Amino acid sequence: MxxxxxxxxxxxxxxxxxxxxxxxxxxxxxxxxxxxxRRVLMFLIEKLPKESEKISIEPSGLSYSSE
Known part of the structure; x- marks a missing residue:
């Protein structure tokens, strides 16, 4: 609890x-x-960036290998 x-x-x-x-x-x-x-979730959904507000996500410096 x-x-x-x-x-x-x-x-x-x-x-x-x-x-x-x-x-x-x-x-x-x-x-x-x-x-x-529902009220809280609707508030949070409204805070999400709109599709027209394209956010560029930079790589975090992690490298992925296919090994």
């Missing part, structure tokens, strides 16, 4: 850090209603 609490709290903090203004905490993900979770 402690791991669930910490995971819920971490997710809630991440949502707050990207600008979610609603009431959110660990309980939002562990005990909330479908409407509350």
């Amino acid at each position: 402690a791991a669930r609490f910490h995971l819920g709290a971490s997710i809630a903090q991440a949502c707050k850090s990207v600008g979610y203004k609603g009431d959110i905490g660990y309980q939002t993900f562990l005990y909330s209603s479908e409407a509350d979770v």
Whole structure:
């Protein structure tokens, strides 16, 4: 149960850090209603970059070999 609490709290903090203004905490993900979770997910989906905002992803320097 402690791991669930910490995971819920971490997710809630991440949502707050990207600008979610609603009431959110660990309980939002562990005990909330479908409407509350939907509201958070819709906010996060709106934060995703639009297809027209092409983001260039640079390689991280990792090399892959076919060996």
